[in-house]
Amino acid sequence: MAYLQLSNIEKFFGDHHAIKGIDLQIEKGEFVVFVGPSGCGKSTLLRLIAGLETIDKGSLQLDRRDITALPSSKRDLAMVFQSYALYPHMSVFENMSFALKLAGVDRAVIREKVDKAAAILDLGKYLERTPKELSGGQRQRVAIGRAIVRDPKVFLFDEPLSNLDAALRVQTRIEIAKLHRELGATSIYVTHDQVEAMTLADRVVVLRDGQVEQHGSPLELYDRPANRFVAQFIGTPSMNVVPAAALPQLAALAGSAAHADGFVGIRPEHVKLDAPGQHGLAATVDMVESLGVETLVYARMENNVQIVSRGSERSALHPGDRTMLSFDLGKVHHFDRFGNTYAA
Ligand code: ATP
16 A cells, blocks of 8 residues: 555535545655646645545545544644745744644754754744744745654645745745755645646646546656646647647658547647748748747648747747748657547
């Protein structure tokens, strides 16, 4: 049995079937990230694990113990919220030590644990401050520190970085990755952010409409999506996916006319733009986005289908310019008419 085992978990909110029978096995030390579109049930699933919502059906086992019906406080889990949820009138030290104090832990032991967590998180100088005297990033580190001192079996993170500005997000993300390397703690992390998912996860779980679409390492999902939904959800900008009939030369690679009613997909980095007259498919540039490190060019083929290309070179193209699209034929994905991947 896995360290944390979800067996056929279901959740209803009134008539709304929010979680539809989820099975998932999480190993000790694993960093698992839940992703999916808004409303797919990521937070609900995390809250069911945390014990903040009741499980309507199915069971949850942690370290060979059934915790399905246990109250949150007895589950030996620690949750880090987007809103930090710190006690405003308490100092950093008091915030971090509160749970241990309640549990009757010896003062010297508390001091040692808080000092150790503060050292890991670089919070040593702030222990006497209150949350309002800290930056957003520091507050979130206190919230993480509060989880660490409890030495929980599993860390649960609900979009912990979404209130931070871009630079702080990157920095805190790197700290969370480092923390995971140092502590080897089993972690489940909910995010909207693709970069967080790809960089933090040992395994990404893609949810859709209360069900698991696919789970795997970040690169497995990127390179071998099980279906069109995952293919287009993982990666920014999204994979180009068009009806096979719109790109017959790519569809033909799959070698079967039976899939003419399916779809072909190609990631933007596998689409090249050439000067008019060269080999390829004629297209007209719709839009150019120069991001410094890369350039995205949206071009429309003669059949009116838009394709996005991504390259590391600066582009001299402008809207209205003619170009030729060519594709890295070894990188084409093929989907049947239901959107499931099939091997060419
Ligand atoms: P987001 O990315 O927008 O935070 P999410 O994937 O985390 O979305 P959840 O918050 O888990 O989604 O919600 C899943 C579904 O359950 C949504 O349709 C939501 O409206 C519904 N839902 C969540 N909590 C409740 C609740 N307490 N009462 C009723 N419906 C709820």
